[in-house]
Amino acid sequence: MRVALMVTCVNDAMFPETGKAVVTLLRRLGVDVEFPTAQTCCAQPMVNTGYLDEAVPVVRTFVDAFAGYDAIVTPSGSCAGSARHQHGIVARRSGDAALERAVAETSPRTYELTEFLVDVLGVTDVGAYFPHRVTYHPTCHSLRMLGVGDRPRQLLEQVRGLRLTELPAAEECCGFGGTFAVKNADTSIAMGADKARHVRDTGAEVLVAGDNSCLMHIGGVLSRQRSGVRVMHLAEILAATEDAAVTA
Amino acid sequence: MSGTFVGMPAFPEAARAALGDTQLRHNLAHATGVIRAKRSRLVTEVEESMPESGGWEALRLAGAGVKDRALRDLETQLVLLEERLTAAGATVHWARDAAEANAIVVAVAQRHQATEVVKVKSMVTQEIGLNEALEAEGIDAWETDLAEIIVQLGDDLPSHILVPAIHRNRAEIREIFLREMGKVGKPAPEGLTDEPAVLAGAAREHLREKFLRAKVAVSGANFAIAETGTLVVVESEGNGRMCLTLPEVLVSVVGIEKVVPTWAELDPLLRLLPRSSTGERMNPYTSTWSGVTPGDGPQEVHVVLLDNGRTRALADDVGRQALRCIRCSACLNVCPVYERTGGHAYGSVYPGPIGAILNPLLKGTGDPQTDSLPYASSLCGACFEACPVRIDIPEVLVHLRSKVVDGHRDDTVPKAEAVAFKGAAYALGDSRRLAWAERASGLAGRVMTRFGRTSLPGGRAAAGRVPGPGVGKWTSARDLPAPPAESFRAWWKRTDGGRR
Ligand code: SF4
Numbered sequence: 001m002r003v004a005l006m007v008t009c010v011n012d013a014m015f016p017e018t019g020k021a022v023v024t025l026l027r028r029l030g031v032d033v034e035f036p037t038a039q040t041c042c043a044q045p046m047v048n049t050g051y052l053d054e055a056v057p058v059v060r061t062f063v064d065a066f067a068g069y070d071a072i073v074t075p076s077g078s079c080a081g082s083a084r085h086q087h088g089i090v091a092r093r094s095g096d097a098a099l100e101r102a103v104a105e106t107s108p109r110t111y112e113l114t115e116f117l118v119d120v121l122g123v124t125d126v127g128a129y130f131p132h133r134v135t136y137h138p139t140c141h142s143l144r145m146l147g148v149g150d151r152p153r154q155l156l157e158q159v160r161g162l163r164l165t166e167l168p169a170a171e172e173c174c175g176f177g178g179t180f181a182v183k184n185a186d187t188s189i190a191m192g193a194d195k196a197r198h199v200r201d202t203g204a205e206v207l208v209a210g211d212n213s214c215l216m217h218i219g220g221v222l223s224r225q226r227s228g229v230r231v232m233h234l235a236e237i238l239a240a241t242e243d244a245a246v247t248a
Numbered sequence: 249m250s251g252t253f254v255g256m257p258a259f260p261e262a263a264r265a266a267l268g269d270t271q272l273r274h275n276l277a278h279a280t281g282v283i284r285a286k287r288s289r290l291v292t293e294v295e296e297s298m299p300e301s302g303g304w305e306a307l308r309l310a311g312a313g314v315k316d317r318a319l320r321d322l323e324t325q326l327v328l329l330e331e332r333l334t335a336a337g338a339t340v341h342w343a344r345d346a347a348e349a350n351a352i353v354v355a356v357a358q359r360h361q362a363t364e365v366v367k368v369k370s371m372v373t374q375e376i377g378l379n380e381a382l383e384a385e386g387i388d389a390w391e392t393d394l395a396e397i398i399v400q401l402g403d404d405l406p407s408h409i410l411v412p413a414i415h416r417n418r419a420e421i422r423e424i425f426l427r428e429m430g431k432v433g434k435p436a437p438e439g440l441t442d443e444p445a446v447l448a449g450a451a452r453e454h455l456r457e458k459f460l461r462a463k464v465a466v467s468g469a470n471f472a473i474a475e476t477g478t479l480v481v482v483e484s485e486g487n488g489r490m491c492l493t494l495p496e497v498l499v500s501v502v503g504i505e506k507v508v509p510t511w512a513e514l515d516p517l518l519r520l521l522p523r524s525s526t527g528e529r530m531n532p533y534t535s536t537w538s539g540v541t542p543g544d545g546p547q548e549v550h551v552v553l554l555d556n557g558r559t560r561a562l563a564d565d566v567g568r569q570a571l572r573c574i575r576c577s578a579c580l581n582v583c584p585v586y587e588r589t590g591g592h593a594y595g596s597v598y599p600g601p602i603g604a605i606l607n608p609l610l611k612g613t614g615d616p617q618t619d620s621l622p623y624a625s626s627l628c629g630a631c632f633e634a635c636p637v638r639i640d641i642p643e644v645l646v647h648l649r650s651k652v653v654d655g656h657r658d659d660t661v662p663k664a665e666a667v668a669f670k671g672a673a674y675a676l677g678d679s680r681r682l683a684w685a686e687r688a689s690g691l692a693g694r695v696m697t698r699f700g701r702t703s704l705p706g707g708r709a710a711a712g713r714v715p716g717p718g719v720g721k722w723t724s725a726r727d728l729p730a731p732p733a734e735s736f737r738a739w740w741k742r743t744d745g746g747r748r
Contacts, residue, residue, distance in 0.1 A: 007736050013686045016736035023746055035740050040676040046669055050649030054673035061677055144629035173584045177626025185721040186264045190588045220726030223704045230705035
């Protein structure tokens, strides 16, 4: 099975540790993951802001970069959702039949990390060790656009040393929403503040989620509040073991 | 009396004002929380009571299917509806827009020398500004839904589809009743408390004399059944039934999307609506009527079939699903944006997620207020999940955003955002260009951290408050991690994917 890592533009530029954690984790599970260097972005920022024409070259780059892989794995529910549900819209708009066919090839093979681990590899115990109090925020796109369900929980429950605490109003949006965070900054911050309050109420040391964009927003609020709560991507927790912390 | 949404600022500004109102936020969070819990209990009940028939999801699909069938075949259904209504003794009028509809209602009222009318189920009449049109002709229009009375007496605007006065609490309502009722009719009783039952009683007393006096009533309709020419109104208080039966003349203003082909097809809709809206199994009152029955009820019945942008919405192949909406308000009650900003920020009688798509679909894009609405969402998808007729609101929002953007493609001076996205498309169209941009951002990161002198838990450097339009808005209340010195791509290349 040829497996490609779609690291996502946000992780590539802002959170390289998450990409490294996915590599560490997948190798430990016996997957020889490749990084097609021609990849850039899933085009979601353009699509969700209404710039569909601008999304066309980005989707084209995506399908070219990932052509021929059996699985495309990404540590982002949002970007997996974009590949699965938005690339078709962009391709249709472009009127390019070849692009439409290419999207039909890559879209269904794109997996969010926990889907890939649980559904494709069939593992829930990835041999991780993380002795901390953790609370989990299911991000909207992984929850509703992809329907990852309880896969992240199944994985977290098998992590040795980890104590999982219930996040109140977990399924409510954190207020990130891509350009929403800037276009409607006041509303976004009000939502983020409520999410941060719920996180603090759990008494957890670490807030974990499957999307760094949402974590950047919630973490930004938590940091400004000097809460001391750290945010971490799920992949980094799953990659952690007794012997080696994440290769960073 | 009763305000107007005309001249409302675009959503972000209106929202900012609402966000500062802590009482409003408290009222909304409480009220939507209560309805949300009731709704989800009843949805679970359907799940559990009818597993063999596919549960709630099957019911949603059935409801969506009924509305889609009606919309696909709209012209035939409407002509049939007109035919059956006319045969039953009603007069059917067609109105292309608000002005035509208002003129029809005003003419009927004037023919009967009415100086006042009573109203029920009047969202569509709010849409067309009927009260203002009647007022201009010296005719008073009295709302009779409890929540609508509160809004009208408070000289306020509705902020929710089902509970237009959701932004008011009991104490505020008592104040409004004490202050205003006497000015326009029977005053509030002495010793009025803020018990819900006492407030409802006061409203009932106040209304009774209006029902008995008014010659003309105006209503909307929840559904219009084509095969029999029957209008349907569902409600909780029974005031509507008074309105529909006591006056001599009844004028119903009905959006053309309300048509349902047959009685049998009404079934899933009548099960979906109360569960999704009030969290009840059935509506307390369901009234149906068809034309005129001699000696019983109104002896003159008019039905105004209103377009007002609906055919425009129907012509939009992605957006037309919004016309399935049965105005249950479930999407409002689960919307995290609505919960914080309230309904007024949407500048329309249709607020919340459905308002964010329906207004641009009905009015067309191109106006700054309307164009701000598709962006008034974080695209979290809670609305789609809650919608009983499966309107994919996030999909329509994104589609409408592209219409807003496309409307500006020929601008002589492009918006900064458009320039930025063109630049991003260029950088993201090729990985070498992206790698270059990332190196630049790594450098910028080093500059940026100097502004904030802060670090995130875990030790990573971060930028605190940074000036400037985009980043400035982000950092007004959120720290921003500084870009790392090395991108993932650069790390992979340097270490051969960690193997070196
Ligand atoms: S869009 Fe759906 S959830 Fe919202 S009011 Fe209409 S029917 Fe109800």
